[in-house]
Amino acid sequence: MKIQNSLLAGIIALTLFSCDSIEDKKGRFLLKGNEKLEENDPKSAIDFYHEAIELDSTYSDAWFNKAVAHLKLHQLNEAIADFSQAINFRPDYPNAYFQRGLSYLDNGEFYKAKSDAEWLHKNDSENWEGYFLSGLVAEKLEDYPTALTSFQKASELNPSNSDLLVNQATVYYYQKEFEEASKLLDKAESINPSEPNLHNLRSMIAFDYGKYQEALEAVEKAISLDSRQAYYYNNKGLYLLFLGEKEKGLELINQSIQMDDSNPFALRNKGIFYVMEGDKISALQYLTELYKDYPDMELVEEYYKKAQDL
Incomplete structure (x- = not known):
């Protein structure tokens, strides 16, 4: 079970630029790069962001968006390096700390991710993202009480975010507290019934109760909502084994x-x-x-x- 996070949606930095020629040129390169990202062409986007950086090596938004493009290509080390450059040239850049922290997490660098979460707690304390990141780190480190507390705080700051409820339910699942997990999944579904992870987690709870057909139906719902997640297919395969459909x-x-x-x-x-x-x-x-x-x-x-x- 992977804990879900919306890594790329809505994080592209936008910059207004003046009539000054250098500002105008680098701003156009930024916007062209953004257009390529929207067209799902991250390699071309990187070329445009590079052109912007050639004009201004301190252009933090170009570094940030270049990092986002690297994430789309699953190039974590390059993304981390570019987020770090964005932070270097704009030390008070909360979104760069957040996205770098998520990238560190995906790269297995949990304590570096924790450090970015701590920066967010100190400098952007009313933003749910820092607590979300802390929760993800604690979950990876199997510190479930801290993970649960962090996700709860994030949910208090962003109560309409169903993902945060699913994250809490996942921690309860890990602790074998299936009733608490199910209650949170019901609440998450009332906010967003199309959240695939909640249906996948429901399937895992049903499997642990020995309800294999119910587990199968729930994971099939998750797959119908998001067909890109490998672990959904793995779970469905497991349930079919226990239903006698081994091949x-x-x-x-x-x-x-x-x-x-x-x-x-x-x-x-x-x-x-x-x-x-x-x-x-x-x-x-x-x-x-x-x-x-x-x-x-x-x-x-x-x-x-x-x-x-x-």
Whole structure:
């Protein structure tokens, strides 16, 4: 389960420029870059932002938007470097701290993300984004009480944001407090019934209760709302395994791995498939390393032992 954040929507910096020739030129390059981003052409956008920076190396908005373009290309290190340049030339740039923090988080640099969250707490304390970032960091560090407190504070500052309620529900899910999680999901759905993550989390709760058909229907709703998330397909594959549709389940698990080969849950699910098929060698190929690296992952120990007993 990944905690959802809206990383790119609405974050492009806009700058008004004067009639001065350099200002006029760099501003036009910025706007051309923005147009290319809107056209989903981040590579061309980067070229235009680079032209703006060539005219003014301290142009923080161009650095910021160039970072956004790198994010669209999944170039985290480049994005972090550009957000840092934007901050260097505009030290009081809250959105750059927030987006850099999210990028650090995605890059596995959790304590750097935490540092950016702390800057936001100190310098932009009435903005929900700093608490949201703190919550994401704490969740990654498995400090669930801090994560929950942070998400609750963010939700107080931005009560119409359903994502923040889903984040809280996710923390309760991790703590096996399924009733509290479900209450928050109901509240989130009353705000935004088209939030795919709430339906995915509902599916995970249903699975843990052994309600496999209900889990399947919920994750299918999530996929209908957002077909780009690899872990939705992995979850659907898992539910199909437990519904006896093993080949269909494996197909979806493999699809998930093709979309994102860094998800250990998908490898676990392949191991479960081979246990169900009675293929000891293939099952242990997946489950032995997972049992070593992720011994506390749900179902890993159970199916590792089942594989050994085949």
